[in-house]
Amino acid sequence: MAINKDGNGYTFGFSIALVVVVGVILSTISIGLEPFKKANVAVKKKMDILSAIGVESTRKNGEELYEQYVEDSYVISAEGEVQEGLPKEKTAFYLDVQKQYRDKQIDKEDRLYPIFEAKKDGEKVFVLPVVGKGLWGPIWGYLAIADDYKTIKGASFDHKGETPGLGAEIKQDFFETQFKGAEISEDGSYNEILVVKSGGSESKQKVDGITGGTITSKGVEEMVNRTMKVYQKYFSKKQ
Amino acid sequence: MSEAAEDVKKPKEPLFSKKNKKLITDPLTDNNPITIQVLGICSALAITVQVEQAFWMSVSVIFVMVFGNLVVSLLRNLIPSRVRIIVQLVIVASLVIIVNELLQAFVPDVSEKLSVFVGLIITNCIIMGRFEAFAMSNKPFPSILDAVGNALGYAWILIVVALVREVFGSGKIWGFEIFGSNLPGEESGIYEMGYMNNNMMILPPMALIVVGIIIWIQRTRNKELVEEH
Amino acid sequence: MESTLDIFVKAIFSENMIFAYFLGMCSYLAVSKTVKTAVGLGAAVIFVLGITIPINYLLENFVLKEGALEWLNPAYGKSGDSTIDLSFLSFIMFIAVIASMVQLVEMLVEKFAPALYGALGIFLPLIAVNCSILGGSLFMQDRQYSTIGDATMFGIGSGIGWFLAIVAIAAIREKIRYSNVPPALRGLGITFIITGLMGIAFMSFMGIKYVDDKAEKVEKQEVKTTQVINVKTQK
Numbered sequence: 001m002a003i004n005k006d007g008n009g010y011t012f013g014f015s016i017a018l019v020v021v022v023g024v025i026l027s028t029i030s031i032g033l034e035p036f037k038k039a040n041v042a043v044k045k046k047m048d049i050l051s052a053i054g055v056e057s058t059r060k061n062g063e064e065l066y067e068q069y070v071e072d073s074y075v076i077s078a079e080g081e082v083q084e085g086l087p088k089e090k091t092a093f094y095l096d097v098q099k100q101y102r103d104k105q106i107d108k109e110d111r112l113y114p115i116f117e118a119k120k121d122g123e124k125v126f127v128l129p130v131v132g133k134g135l136w137g138p139i140w141g142y143l144a145i146a147d148d149y150k151t152i153k154g155a156s157f158d159h160k161g162e163t164p165g166l167g168a169e170i171k172q173d174f175f176e177t178q179f180k181g182a183e184i185s186e187d188g189s190y191n192e193i194l195v196v197k198s199g200g201s202e203s204k205q206k207v208d209g210i211t212g213g214t215i216t217s218k219g220v221e222e223m224v225n226r227t228m229k230v231y232q233k234y235f236s237k238k239q
Numbered sequence: 240m241s242e243a244a245e246d247v248k249k250p251k252e253p254l255f256s257k258k259n260k261k262l263i264t265d266p267l268t269d270n271n272p273i274t275i276q277v278l279g280i281c282s283a284l285a286i287t288v289q290v291e292q293a294f295w296m297s298v299s300v301i302f303v304m305v306f307g308n309l310v311v312s313l314l315r316n317l318i319p320s321r322v323r324i325i326v327q328l329v330i331v332a333s334l335v336i337i338v339n340e341l342l343q344a345f346v347p348d349v350s351e352k353l354s355v356f357v358g359l360i361i362t363n364c365i366i367m368g369r370f371e372a373f374a375m376s377n378k379p380f381p382s383i384l385d386a387v388g389n390a391l392g393y394a395w396i397l398i399v400v401a402l403v404r405e406v407f408g409s410g411k412i413w414g415f416e417i418f419g420s421n422l423p424g425e426e427s428g429i430y431e432m433g434y435m436n437n438n439m440m441i442l443p444p445m446a447l448i449v450v451g452i453i454i455w456i457q458r459t460r461n462k463e464l465v466e467e468h
Numbered sequence: 469m470e471s472t473l474d475i476f477v478k479a480i481f482s483e484n485m486i487f488a489y490f491l492g493m494c495s496y497l498a499v500s501k502t503v504k505t506a507v508g509l510g511a512a513v514i515f516v517l518g519i520t521i522p523i524n525y526l527l528e529n530f531v532l533k534e535g536a537l538e539w540l541n542p543a544y545g546k547s548g549d550s551t552i553d554l555s556f557l558s559f560i561m562f563i564a565v566i567a568s569m570v571q572l573v574e575m576l577v578e579k580f581a582p583a584l585y586g587a588l589g590i591f592l593p594l595i596a597v598n599c600s601i602l603g604g605s606l607f608m609q610d611r612q613y614s615t616i617g618d619a620t621m622f623g624i625g626s627g628i629g630w631f632l633a634i635v636a637i638a639a640i641r642e643k644i645r646y647s648n649v650p651p652a653l654r655g656l657g658i659t660f661i662i663t664g665l666m667g668i669a670f671m672s673f674m675g676i677k678y679v680d681d682k683a684e685k686v687e688k689q690e691v692k693t694t695q696v697i698n699v700k701t702q703k
Contacts, residue, residue, distance in 0.1 A: 006319065006321065010319055011319040011321055014317065014318070014326075015326075022329060033343070033344040036343075036344035037343050037347075040343070040347040166438065
């Protein structure tokens with residue numbers, strides 16, 4: 001062979017060629033698939049919001065149904081004031097509440113809280129995102145509040161890596177439907193929702209937790225109460 | 240050049256000669272990458288809670304292995320030996336990135352479930368092991384067969400473990416309830432008679448124990464594989 | 469949010485690399501025949517995890533993440549006009565950092581601490597392909613630790629967890645030689661099963677929580693409603 005394969009020149013040349021080829025291929029693929037990935041994330045979020053008001057959607061019709069049901073969206077501050085003139089990534093749909101919750105540099109008072117106003121069967125419903133943490137990682141969800149500003153009409157939860165069969169059950173219907181009918185305010189002050197041991201709850205303010213998923217259940221309780229307290233401030237002004 | 244020279248010396252072998260068939264069948268049983276060679280266990284166990292995840296993980300590994308072995312085999316005469324390992328790492332890593340991008344774009348639900356474990360295919364020792372042991376010194380076609388064989392050997396263990404854990408742990412196969420419903424208050428099927436899911440199966444340590452039992456069965460059937468401590 | 473100590477303790481016990489995620493199983497099974505070699509490899513893993521995770525953390529936050537290149541030019545930032553998102557390159561960058569760090573550490577240790585090199589030397593090259601190292605970096609990326617201190621503690625904690633696991637199994641394997649294990653289970657099979665049992669034991673660490681304000685609040689609530697909540701052991 002003419003080329004000395006063990007020489008420094010060849011090794012360098014090969015490495016550089018490899019890096020260039022790999023870099024070009026990967027960037028092309030990544031940029032080419034970017035729109036698909038972005039669309040997937042957006043549709044998923046729309047599906048979650050729809051699920052909280054009890055509309056089942058698929059990846060195919062999520063977009064369409066969202067347009068049909070959700071009428072308005074805006075952002076409130078931790079004090080319950082509506083915020084105007086925010087940059088695009090801080091508007092209700094684009095705001096990443098998950099990131100905001102985890103970022104220690106953002107003060108609790110500076111967190112923003114999105115509200116989605118939907119209309120279902122002629123009634124106005126407010127859909128509110130909640131985020132928190134379970135046993136293994138983040139958990140999140142959406143709660144739907146009726147237009148009496150206090151009754152929960154529906155809930156949907158999801159998680160990243162809770163134990164399947166235990167904590168992961170929070171995304172099952174039997175858990176989510178229990179939130180229906182609970183009220184977040186009583187006589188103008190915040191009314192706590194409790195997640196208790198399975199089978200122990202008669203009150204509508206109490207939700208049966210998941211057997212073997214205590215920490216995840218408590219995580220749901222914590223995130224719902226922490227976030228709802230803020231939204232209650234906003235709703236009490238409207239009442 | 241050198242390949243052409245080899246071709247002249249050796250008589251042409253049929254596409255699926257005995258030797259080539261063995262490349263596929265061997266890793267399925269007596270030379271299984273997981274139970275015999277103990278490679279690639281890391282990523283194998285964490286995602287065996289449900290058959291669906293195990294299936295997609297297997298598909299990803301098959302993809303990475305086949306293309307990886309092919310690329311390495313095609314480049315085998317070009318890769319400088321001093322930077323061999325890092326070149327192999329770059330090839331695996333790029334293929335894994337491609338798989339990850341494809342999963343995110345076309346099956347986003349699966350991609351969410353597999354999370355970081357797709358990335359861990361990079362350090363799946365089976366892949367690097369096959370690159371080094373086979374693809375670096377063999378022609379493209381046998382390399383592909385070798386990759387398919389080893390990846391399938393990996394896949395079947397993964398799917399069997401996932402099957403055991405999903406059936407006994409959550410009473411489902413691929414998310415479908417096979418024993419009836421076990422919702423509190425509205426039990427049906429065998430749950431009505433008092434059957435309960437074994438939550439233990441879902442927990443991570445059971446994956447190890449299930450693999451241990453598969454090894455036990457395999458070695459009881461083939462005494463040659465028994466180790467002396 | 470989680471305190472740094474919480475992250476550290478969790479990384480060692482309840483989120484142990486081996487018992488909860490099975491990362492680094494290949495070398496765990498291959499090098500756990502005697503305690504002496506297990507200690508060597510375990511120490512090397514702590515070392516490498518402790519170095520690569522902070523480096524990858526910086527890489528993630530100042531190069532790869534969406535809008536992370538803001539320090540170069542505000543236009544590349546998250547709210548800029550031409551946001552750059554290089555996160556698709558993270559796998560390849562992380563593994564490159566790990567491979568080169570391992571090489572670098574090996575050279576430095578050989579030069580400046582020959583005694584340590586004698587003890588760790590042969591294990592270092594093995595580590596580049598140890599899943600727990602790349603896994604550590606990927607978990608760090610996934611969980612988005614908010615400071616480099618948290619990330620480093622996570623790295624060291626995970627390393628210590630791995631160390632504990634491999635030393636424990638090596639000690640058991642040394643003793644099990646004298647037991648009458650069914651022939652077909654000898655070696656690999658029994659090691660798998662023992663690791664599984666150890667994993668179950670480690671699960672009892674799962675409820676550990678370093679007390680912060682929030683945990684206290686939860687406890688108070690539980691006391692308030694004792695009639696309905698019989699605090700159940702966390703599975």
